[in-house]
Amino acid sequence: MTGARVGSALTDEQAAVRDLVREFAAEEVRPTAVEADETETFPEAVWDGLAELGLTGLTVPEEYGGFGADETTYAVVNEALAHGSLAVATALSVHCLATSCIAEFGTDAQRERWLPEMAETGRPVGMFCLSEPQAGSNPAQMSTTATYDPETDEYALNGEKQWITNGQRGGVAVVFAKTVREESDTSADDDAITQFLVPADADGFEIGRKEEKLGLRASDTTGITFDDCRVPAENRLTEPGKGLSAAFRTLTEGRIGIAAQAVGVAQAALDEATVYAEEREQFDRAIADIQTVRHKVAEMATDVSAARLLVREACRQAEAGEDYRVAASKAKYRASEAAMSVTNEAVQIHGGYGYTTEFDVERLYRDAKITEIYEGTTEIQKTIVARGVFGE
Ligand SMILES: Cc1cc2nc3c(=O)[nH]c(=O)nc-3n(C[C@H](O)[C@H](O)[C@H](O)COP(=O)(O)OP(=O)(O)OC[C@H]3O[C@@H](n4cnc5c(N)ncnc54)[C@H](O)[C@@H]3O)c2cc1C
Secondary structure (H helix, E strand, O other): OOOOOOOOOOOHHHHHHHHHHHHHHHHHHHHHHHHHHHHOOOOHHHHHHHHHOOHHHOOOOHHHOOOOOOHHHHHHHHHHHHHHOHHHHHHHHHHHHHHHHHHHHOOHHHHHHHHHHHHHOOOOEEEEEOOEOOEOOOHHHOOOEEEEEOOOOEEEEEEEEEEEEOOOOEEEEEEEEEEEOOOOOOOOOHHHEEEEEEEOOOOOEEEEEEOOOOOOOOOOEEEEEEEEEEEEHHHEOOOOOOHHHHHHHHHHHHHHHHHHHHHHHHHHHHHHHHHHHHHOEEOOEEHHHOHHHHHHHHHHHHHHHHHHHHHHHHHHHHHOOOOOHHHHHHHHHHHHHHHHHHHHHHHHHOHHHHHOOOOOHHHHHHHHHHHHOOOOOHHHHHHHHHHHHOOO
């Protein structure tokens, strides 16, 4: 038996979606993952396949042609896709952050303009531009500005964003900037951070070079500079000053997706290690018969199950309309830690072979690290959990 999974209370529909995505990940995604990683190229044919399955509209409401997924479905899709490739799952989850922002904060006109196309064709690919070179864990310290010009009813965006997933392949960006306020506006808070929708072909939207990364190499990550980038006021997604609280809401939802992706990576490493342990012989027996190896596998399987249950609990709270911020942070913190330790042990079980590109555990080990960093580092997740414990 390989990589037993915990099956906690999915509806028939959720289980069917999970099985469909697992099959797609095994047949269409995983086989492209090694080459995509080596060549640092995003597999666009896989993206088109995701669109055909309706997954590029995962968080888009059904009335706009989307899937209208609940949190649990969002999580099981992320886990199943990440089992095939974390780079692909990451690209999809960032696209979903963008569509979620449009769905939740946009006007009817903005929803109609963008969502059906983004859901049905997966294009334009969405981006989420929050981080900056000097503003990561603390986005409030961002320096990108949006200056309103009453004569043209436009904002001029100026500044630099960093680490933008889908930066080169993306077609539309949700951008956070500090609004330089109009005199009459007294509604602003959050240090006046506002959310805008900016097409990548806008003048002054400059795409930087692709980062060379430890892992997640098929996902393109770039800087984006705004050089007097003119955005019509109708492209504002939130009222002035409401952007940061909106970002945090979107990121809380997103964290469940990252946690689920971490579970998918850990499960993939466990599956690889289990198969290898059954095949590899030393001392005239399969290493799967050596108690030390068996204990490693037991610990790995338990970590995966525990992380998956934390993800499910966060989903349950979200679906029940509860405040699920702490649950999402617990899930992300513990699932990313599981991804790191399980991929580490999977390499160990492969011995020297695990240290080569001949086996996939090497890529999984490199990819796992990012789950402890993006959409809020482990330290930030622990800060949120501690606040919950102390009732702050
Ligand atoms: C591959 C990749 C893809 C990404 N994609 C996107 C994207 O699409 N859009 C986007 O906006 N951003 C994206 N990011 C940015 C990511 O979210 C940030 O890197 C992350 O939030 C951390 O910010 P930082 O890198 O500036 O680190 P810093 O904030 O400088 O943190 C450095 C260290 O200090 C610790 N630290 C900082 N503050 C505290 C604190 N208060 N308490 C305890 N420890 C603290 C951190 O935990 C960390 O260990 C991506 C990053 C990567 C690497």
